[in-house]
Amino acid sequence: MAKPQVGIQLYTLRDQTENDFLGTIKKVAEIGYSVVEFAGYFGTPAKELKKVLDDTGLKAPSAHIGLNWEDPSKRESELAAQIEYAQEIGLSYIVTPYAPLPENPTMADVDQFVSVIEKAAQQVTAAGLKYGYHNHAFEFKQVEGKAVIDHLLERVPADLLFAEFDLGWVHMGGQKPVDYINKYAGRVPLAHFKDFGDGRSDTEIGRGVVDFDSVLAVSEQAGILYYIVEQEQFEGSSLDSAAISLEFFKQRGII
Template sequence: MLRNTLIAFFLSIALFTQAQPFGKLVRKTPGVVSFTFRDSFGKDVPGTLDMIKSMGITDLELSNLFGQTAPAMRALLDQRGIKCSSYGVNYDDIVKTPDSVLVRAKALGANYVRVAWIPHQGELSPEVAKQAIADFNKFGKLANAQGLLFCYHNHGYEFHPYESGTLFDYIVQQTNPDYVSFEMDIAWTYLPGQNPAALLAKYPKRFRLMHLKDVRKGVAGNDQGKLAPENSVVLGTGQLDMPAILKAARKTSVEHLYIEDESPAAPQQVPQTLVYLKQL
C-alpha cells in the first residue's frame, strides 16, 4: 500500500513536470545518479526503478549494479524505458580489469564509463596525479576503441595549487582529449573554493557529464570530498548559483545532467528539485 501511494505521488509530480517542456536552462528532464537512491536500490531494484520512472526520469547513471548482472540490470531498465547512459566504476577496476569493465558497460548500453576517485593518502600529490593521467589515457584509449567515452569525476582534492594552476588543470591538460573527458560535480567544485561556471567556460570541450547537487546554506567548504548527507539539499535552496552554472553548461559539451541528492530525504527532495529546474 505504501509503495503504491508513493508511486502515485511521484507520478503526479512527473505529470506536472512533463506538462510543458522544461525551462530555458534545462530543456529536458535531467537524469539521476543511482547513489541518490542507494538505500532503496539495496533493498528493491525493480521497485526503485519504478519510482525513478514515476518521477519522469529516464536517464540513469549507475555507480553500482546492486547484486544484478549487467544483462539483468539492462533488462530491468529496458522494461521501463530507462537508459543507463553512464556506468561508474572504481579506479582499480579500470587498471586491473579494464576488459571486464568495458564488457559490462556495453551490456548496460552505456555511452560513458566514469571513475570518481583517485586513491591517495593525505593531499593528492603530483606523482599520484601523473600516474592517474597515464592510467586514464590508457583506459580511455581502450574505451574509445569500443565506442565508449571515459570520464573522470572531480571530488575537490584535485584543486590544490600546482605550477601555474591546480592539479585539476594539470590533469585536464595532460590527458588526451580524444580519450579522456570529465564529469563536473558542481558541489565538489564549489566547496573547495572554485567557480563551477568559470571552470566550465575555461574547459568548454572537456566536460561531458555533470552532477547537480546543492549544499545547505552555512556549511563550510572543504577539499576532502566529504559532505554530511543531511547537508545535500533541494536544488536552488542552498549555496550554489544554479542559474549561472546551468547557463554556462549550455555553452559546453555537457550532454547529461544527473541529479545527485545524498540526503536520506532524497525521495522527497528530488521531485522538488525537478519542479525547481522546470521553472528556470
C-alpha cells in the first residue's frame, strides 16, 4: 500500500489566502507539503489554479464545499457549479465541512440531516466524484442511543459517502480517534489532523493532547490516503505553524 501523503487544509492559512491565494499555494509547496485541500477559490479561474498546481507539483485531491442550508432551493444548482469547477481543476473528492444541527438534536433533526447529505452525495457521485462529510464535535451527540455521525454513516451507503474524520474533533467529542478509524476502515480516504491544547483551543500537530500515533499505526491498513493538517488559532504566523505541524510527520518518517 502507498504511504499516505501529507497535506494542509488551506483554511489554516486563510489570513494569507484572502490576500494572495495563488502565492500562498506556492509557499505551501516551499514549506514541504505535497497536498492541498481547498476551502474556497477566491474567484480564481480554474485554468489559473490548475497551472499553479501543475507548476508546484502539488496534488489537490479535495475541497471543502459548504451546502446552502439557508435556501434549499439553491442547493442543487450551487453544488452543480462547484462540481464543475472541481472537475476542471482535477479534484477527486468533495467534502461537506459542516451541518447546522441544534444544540439538542432529535431524530427528526437526524432524519433531515441524513436526507440532505444523501441527496448531495447522489449528485456528486453521479458526476463521477466522491463525496464525504467532515465532522466537528457535535456529531458525536447521542440521539436515541447512537451518535449522530453513526446514524449518518450507517444510513447513507459507503459507495455514496465517505468519512473525512477530523481526529481532533473526534477527541473533543469524547471518543478515541483510532476507534473511529478502525470502525470505518476502508471508508476514510482523508483524515484531518487537528490538535488541541488547553480547553477548546487548537495548536500545532504534536503539541496538544490528541493521540495521533495510534491512528498512524493503523492508517495504511485502514486505507487512509491523505493526512490533512488543519489549525484555526495561532500564537504567531499561520505559515510558521504549518511548518511546525509538518515537522511532526517528518519526525515519524512519513515525509
